[in-house]
Amino acid sequence: xxxxxxxxxxxxxxxxxxxxxxxxxxSSVSVYLFWYVQYPNQxxxxxxxxxxxxxxxxxxxxxxxxxxxxxxxxxxxxxxxHISDTAEYFCAVSFFGNEKLTFxxxxxxxxxx
Amino acid sequence: NAGVTQTPKFQVLKTGQSMTLQCAQDMNHxxxxxxxxxxxMGLRLIHxxxxxxxxxxxxxxxxxxVSRSTTEDFPLRLLSAAPSQTSVYFCASRIRxxxxxxxxxxxxxxxxxx
Numbered sequence: 001x002x003x004x005x006x007x008x009x010x011x012x013x014x015x016x017x018x019x020x021x022x023x024x025x026x027s028s029v030s031v032y033l034f035w036y037v038q039y040p041n042q043x044x045x046x047x048x049x050x051x052x053x054x055x056x057x058x059x060x061x062x063x064x065x066x067x068x069x070x071x072x073x074x075x076x077x078x079x080x081x082h083i084s085d086t087a088e089y090f091c092a093v094s095f096f097g098n099e100k101l102t103f104x105x106x107x108x109x110x111x112x113x
Numbered sequence: 114n115a116g117v118t119q120t121p122k123f124q125v126l127k128t129g130q131s132m133t134l135q136c137a138q139d140m141n142h143x144x145x146x147x148x149x150x151x152x153x154m155g156l157r158l159i160h161x162x163x164x165x166x167x168x169x170x171x172x173x174x175x176x177x178x179v180s181r182s183t184t185e186d187f188p189l190r191l192l193s194a195a196p197s198q199t200s201v202y203f204c205a206s207r208i209r210x211x212x213x214x215x216x217x218x219x220x221x222x223x224x225x226x227x
Contacts, residue, residue, distance in 0.1 A: 009153065032214045043203060044156075044218040051214070090155060094214045099144065099163060100171065101205075101216055105155040 002027045004093045006104035013081050014112045021076040021107045023091030030096040033074040035065055038088045038106075047089070050074065061085070086111050114139050117219035119204050125225045126194040134189040134222050136204030143209035145187040146216070149173065149200040156203065162187055163209055194226045 004025045013019045025031060035047040048059025055067040065076045074091060091104040120135045138145065146161035148171075158171030162181040176198060178190040187206075191198060201223050205216040 006155075034215070036218075043220045044205075046215055049215060099209075100158055100161065101146075101214065102158075103148075103156040105153060 002029075002093070002095050002098075002102065004091055004102050004104045006091050006107050008107050009105065010108045010110065012110045012112055015083060016080050018079050019077065019081050019085075019109065021089050021091075021109065023074045023076065023104060025072050025074065025091075025093045027072070027093070027095050032094040032096070033065075033067060034092040034094070034101070035059065035063070035074075035076050036090045036092060036103075037061075038090065040087070044090065047076070081109070081111050083111050083113065085109060116140065117204055117206055117217050119202075119219035119222050121222060122220065123223050125227065126191075127227050128195060130194050131190070131192050132194065134191075134202055134204075134224070136187045136189065136219060137185050138187075138204075138206040138217070139185065140206060140217065141184060142206035142217075143184065144216075145181070145204065145206045146171070147177070147179065147187070147189045148203045148205065149198075150203060150221075151200050159189065159202075194224075196226045198224065199226045200224060 007022045033050040036044040048057045050057045050067045058064045063078050088106045088108050090106045094101050117138045143164045147159040148156040157173045160179040162168045201221050203221050204219040207216045
């Protein structure tokens with residue numbers, strides 16, 4: 001079965017510290033991978049996406065993610081977080097040949113001043 | 114462009130009432146979808162459409178109906194609301210099947226069923 005897993009439901013991080021949010025997927029076919037961010041009481045906004053090509057993808061607000069096919073992972077990273085990064089982050093996967101976008105359960109990132 | 118718009122932003126219903134959540138997009142996107150967001154469960158697909166006149170079920174379709182008479186609009190109907198349908202509902206749209214797959218989301222509708 002095709003699925004996506006976000007291993008951490010909550011991640012507290014001190015301001016200016018690095019952060020990694022984990023995402024793993026299960027699929028027997030090629031995938032397209034996305035990270036979305038949801039700020040409090042708002043809709044979802046695309047952070048970055050991997051469709052093909054370079055496995056290191058850079059997005060908005062200083063975030064980046066690396067596609068690792070052998071480990072079926074697409075972890076999100078930022079070298080130094082700010083208070084404004086407080087939000088919920090969703091990994092999403094679209095499987096080749098399937099129209100649908102499947103979301104993980106989300107990771108709530110809390111920045112500690 | 115307004116992007117994806119949803120109305121209403123908030124709604125309170127009593128059990129058994131019916132209502133329609135509206136969704137419209139002005140980007141000429143073929144693909145439109147409805148998700149519900151519940152704490153700890155992420156976003157789950159309710160229904161989706163790949164074009165006018167074509168709809169299909171997602172992961173959690175029970176209790177919801179959709180139709181797509183135009184490219185722009187994709188309303189979601191609750192025929193008999195239940196407390197289990199208390200949730201935040203998001204509509205999304207994208208260009209269909211060109212490898213991009215980036216979905217654009219509306220601001221959401223927060224629904225409470227008493």
